[in-house]
Amino acid sequence: MKILRPFTSLFTLVVTGCVGNMNPTGGNSTPNYPYYITTETMLVKNIMVPKGTKLTYNEHFFAKGKQEHKMSEQRLTSINLPEGQTIDWGGVPVYWIEEFFNSEMRGYTVYADFSKLSADKKTKFSELWQSCSDGLGITIKNKEDWSFNKENIADVESCSVNYQRYFKDDSRQQTFLNEMHSELQKINSK
Secondary structure (H helix, E strand, O other): OOOOHHHHHHHHHHHHOOEOOOOOOOOOOOOOOOEEEOOOOEEEOOEEEOOOOEEEEOOOOOOOOEOOOOOOHHHEEEEEOOOOOOEEEOOEEEEEEEEEOOOOOOEEEEEEOHHHOOHHHOOHHHHHHHHHOOOEEEEEOOOOOOOOOOOOEEEEEEEOOOEEOOOOOOHHHHHHHHHHHHHHHHOOOO
16 A cells, blocks of 8 residues: 555646645656654644654745754645554544645645554445545645644545546536535544
């Protein structure tokens, strides 16, 4: 699963244009985005993340690569947990949250590790999400909160490349996303 993650994410990025830290540079190189590795457990975008979490930020003229200090959360584009670790997001173990690439959209994509979801914790929401086998796009009201806060979640924007709000005329896709949003609202948050 981890080996395929970069390819799956790139495919999702290319097809949806919603996620990622992509910046066209005219070649095969990618920008050296500033990032910070947490040295202790801390609250980031209303999520408690463990030590060793990689926080990636927007490209910045004066900051490149690894940073010695955490940067402003307003610049944050990605939360990537340490290898093998997850946090609970809507009852699902997630290892990566990434802001939509399209700045016109307010939200992020959440990536789950379903191998860590025990059978007794499965819900209709987690089963629908798992059926997509990829990231779940969430639109939100407040950009400063990436937690599983149902009051802040406006909609389920996408589930992999198979289900997208973009395709308004495809009733199958819209019905699936409506059901996901409805089931998400039934989850008891902590």
